Amino acid sequence: MDAIDLSLVELLRGNARLSYAELARQVGLSAPAVHERVGKLEAGGIIRAYRAEVEPEAIGLAVTALIGIVEDSTADTDDVLEAFRQMPEIESCYFMAGVESFLLKARVGTIAELEQLIVRLNRTPGVASTRTGIALSTKWENRPQPVELPAS
């Protein structure tokens, strides 16, 4: 993980569809060298996936909610997690410090679907209570932040 790897990661965070040839030009290596480096970054789990970022409304996901979860005293955290994993509406899941063990970001098509999701969450064994906030609009999301190169 040197400065060149960092540049590659940075470039791909900005545009995942850059060709290897283009990456090579940007970092000053040959295309095969870049290919191998990127392959290692993928294999090493540094690069997890390449995803198209889509306007959620366009695919029928108009409602975004953020949901805090309080576990009850009987809860097995792994089981709760597994239950959340089965719910495709939950796009992100953070394990938090504080009273609320989890914070979930969910996207659904309608408020009615959100209601159903919350009911299911409250019924999940180990869940004591939920607290839901509705996002009226998403100003931005997953903006990549520039990483500073460690000063040489």
Next chain:
Amino acid sequence: MDAIDLSLVELLRGNARLSYAELARQVGLSAPAVHERVGKLEAGGIIRAYRAEVEPEAIGLAVTALIGIVEDSTADTDDVLEAFRQMPEIESCYFMAGVESFLLKARVGTIAELEQLIVRLNRTPGVASTRTGIALSTKWENRPQPVELPAS
């Protein structure tokens, strides 16, 4: 935005680096046809970007925090937003229903940097108070959910 467009979006959400030729095979069109459709999806803002998803720790962003913002009575929401936009640590910004007008997701390298960020947020004109939750771990993030095709 027909069923084929939806399939393309779905495929690219799963893997943004699929070639047009591969996409074409999957949806049963020719490569140029797919090329044109994807171009229109990009131009129409349906596909916003292609991003590599990177393990944050690998690029020196070990601390994830979720921060609720309460505006004061003098606040101009647009100005507050603009101030947030200038802070690169803020990866996502949702405008929320409820007492807290915004919910921010921020990533920084260290707890010390988080402290500095919170100080800056509290100093921002229009911000009355902040409430910060720290994510101990990210179980998953931005998992693409399968979209159901509208029944034909």
Next chain:
DNA sequence: AGGCTCAGGTCGATCGCGTCCACGGAGAGT
């Protein structure tokens, strides 16, 4: 009905890219 126009597809050709392989140089260990 006939024909115009347009949207959106296929086909074919060209050029650049991805990817495999053989080769070479720098640095570390013996």
Next chain:
DNA sequence: ACTCTCCGTGGACGCGATCGACCTGAGCCT
């Protein structure tokens, strides 16, 4: 100094991206 290893380069070749020409069906006007 020799050699091993790592990491790069350059060449070759097949596939993909992309452009232009052409085809087809739907909708509409006359």
